Amino acid sequence: MAPGLAVLLSSAACGDEQANGTPADKPSGTTSVQPSSSPADTLTIEVRASAEAPAKTWTLTCEPPGGTHPKAAEACAALAKTKDPFKPVPEDQMCTKIYGGPAVATVKGTWNGKEIDTKFTRKDGCQLHRWTQVAPLFGNVPKVR
Numbered sequence: 001m002a003p004g005l006a007v008l009l010s011s012a013a014c015g016d017e018q019a020n021g022t023p024a025d026k027p028s029g030t031t032s033v034q035p036s037s038s039p040a041d042t043l044t045i046e047v048r049a050s051a052e053a054p055a056k057t058w059t060l061t062c063e064p065p066g067g068t069h070p071k072a073a074e075a076c077a078a079l080a081k082t083k084d085p086f087k088p089v090p091e092d093q094m095c096t097k098i099y100g101g102p103a104v105a106t107v108k109g110t111w112n113g114k115e116i117d118t119k120f121t122r123k124d125g126c127q128l129h130r131w132t133q134v135a136p137l138f139g140n141v142p143k144v145r
Contacts, residue, residue: 042067043109043116047138050102058139059109074136079111082133086111086118089126096125103141105131 043060058069062079065072079085086107089095100122108117120138121127131138 041110041112043107043111043137045069045105045107045137045139047105047141048103049141051104056139060137070139071136075134075139078134078136085134085137086114086116088118089130093126095127098125098128099123100128100131101141103131103138105138107137 041061044057045060046055046057048055059067060069060072060075061067062072062076065076069075103122105120106118107120110116120131120134122131
């Protein structure tokens with residue numbers, strides 16, 4: 001049976017419950033799906049002020065936010081609002097020559113059931129944009145010494 005028809009028939013069968021404003025036992029045909037990680041999803045984030053600098057490392061889980069990340073809730077929110085937070089910049093993408101600094105980060109683990117092993121930099125405009133979209137994931141970037 002088509003989903004729309006099933007909703008129509010189940011609404012008609014509820015009769016007075018619907019008319020009186022009492023919610024039906026069945027969900028309506030409209031649902032909202034929020035991107036999120038499952039409890040088994042864990043990310044390890046390693047951030048360096050430069051390629052040669054010592055790393056700061058955190059773990060992150062979402063739903064509920066946790067791990068060793070100093071601002072887990074903010075990091076999870078940034079990941080949830082980005083369509084594909086770990087998608088790399090396509091190799092043939094034209095990018096501006098805007099340099100955002102020497103900081104680098106790696107993210108490994110699983111997110112939404114997918115294996116993640118990616119690197120973030122700020123070496124050009126495309127990479128800088130990608131970093132900025134999920135910046136809370138990287139916490140306070142360590143200073144170059």
